[in-house]
Amino acid sequence: MGPVTISIKTKLGTLVVVSVFITTGLLLVALRTETELRFITVFSVIATLLLTQFVAHGLTAPLDEMNTVAKGISHGDYTRRVRGAGRRDELGDLAETINRMADDLEAVDRHRKELVANVSHELRTPIAALRAVLENVVDGVSAADPETMRTALAQTERLGRLVETLLDLSRLDNGVVPLRRxxxxxxxxxxxxxxxxxxxxxxxxxxxxxxxxxxxxxxxxxxxxxxxxxxxxxxxxxxxxxxxxxxxxxxxxxxxxxxxxxxxxxxxxxxxxxxxxxxxxxxxxxxxxxxxxxxxxxxxxxxxxxxxxxxxxxxxxxxxxxxxxxxxxxxxxxxxxxxxxxxxxxxxxxxxx
CATH class of the missing domain: 3.30.565.10 (Histidine kinase-like ATPase, C-terminal domain)
Incomplete structure (x- = not known):
């Protein structure tokens, strides 16, 4: 059996019940020991505040951390993660969702950088070769004979194939290609x-x-x-x-x-x-x-x-x-x-x- 999930609603309800029991217990002690009611009231308020502070800290601390991580993500920092993903309540589920979102955004950002780098590399090679051929023709180093033009045509065709492949990739990402069986x-x-x-x-x-x-x-x-x-x-x-x-x-x-x-x-x-x-x-x-x-x-x-x-x-x-x-x-x-x-x-x- 897995760990038991305790929701925030259950925790808050337990806090109220425990606070009532503490107050009732102190009142019973006051009646049996003839302690003044004002002292019992002070003790009851202090005990309730301490218990509430303890529970509130457990609820707000993860929210503060989530806020910090979310601000970092909004500024492009996808390396930080929320540590409360192991909690068995709604905050744990929220922390896990934020961490998963950060993983996905980090992967998308990495793929984007790889795409720019790889496309730049792929385009640079045929463009450089085509430029070298045309510069040689313009400078008179080589004549514009069929052999030279075939070399330039081959690099142009390679550029065309690359652009066509990238267009297929764009349609792939946008999901605009219908399926006709x-x-x-x-x-x-x-x-x-x-x-x-x-x-x-x-x-x-x-x-x-x-x-x-x-x-x-x-x-x-x-x-x-x-x-x-x-x-x-x-x-x-x-x-x-x-x-x-x-x-x-x-x-x-x-x-x-x-x-x-x-x-x-x-x-x-x-x-x-x-x-x-x-x-x-x-x-x-x-x-x-x-x-x-x-x-x-x-x-x-x-x-x-x-x-x-x-x-x-x-x-x-x-x-x-x-x-x-x-x-x-x-x-x-x-x-x-x-x-x-x-x-x-x-x-x-x-x-x-």
């Missing part, structure tokens, strides 16, 4: 997603003048069973999931590696179980709970294969958001080799009631 055939749909991924990689490789901005040596393999498998989901959001998972798997694959997208029927009508498996270094168990955090790139040495541009660290966060929007699950599963991401979509929503 419909039935679809899994094999042709996933085949189209993989073809788009391969075509985009080839175009980036050509546009970059064979510079190492992308991977074109990784083989993409699709495994759908049964071949006529159908599912029920938002195909636009699912495209974000598969494209980001495949892009992440390709970046972490070894030279001439293999990325497998596997689809199976789920446990309920219209549900779908998806796996994306690569042959890269894998994810250590200590890092698996952080792989879907924003701007997380892991701590695996040399995580990106040759020809990878490193990415923005937002793809897996967007994939998790899209899966959560469906009410599904996404996580890192055990694998004998490489990394295995498992996605489960619930299928046709059950009618309420």
């Amino acid at each position: 419909r039935p679809f055939e899994v094999w042709p749909y996933l085949s189209g997603v993989l073809k788009e991924a391969s075509l985009a990689a080839s175009q980036r490789a050509v546009g970059s003048g064979s510079r190492p901005h992308t991977r074109t040596d990784v083989h993409l393999h699709l495994d759908v069973s049964p071949p006529e498998l159908t599912a029920h989901a938002d195909v636009e959001r699912l495209h974000q999931v598969v494209a980001n998972l495949v892009d992440n798997a390709v970046k972490h694959s070894p030279p001439h590696g293999r990325v497998t997208v596997r689809a199976r029927r789920g446990s309920s009508p219209g549900s779908l179980d998806l796996e994306v498996v690569d042959e890269g270094p894998g994810i250590p168990p200590s890092e698996r709970h952080k792989v879907f955090e924003r701007f997380n790139r892991g701590s695996v040495p040399a995580p990106h294969g040759p020809g990878s541009d490193g990415g923005t660290g937002l793809g897996l966060a967007i994939a998790r958001w899209a899966v959560d929007l469906h009410g599904g699950r996404i996580g890192v599963a055990e694998s004998a080799r490489g990394c295995r991401i498992l996605v489960t979509l619930p299928g046709i929503p059950r009618p309420r009631g």
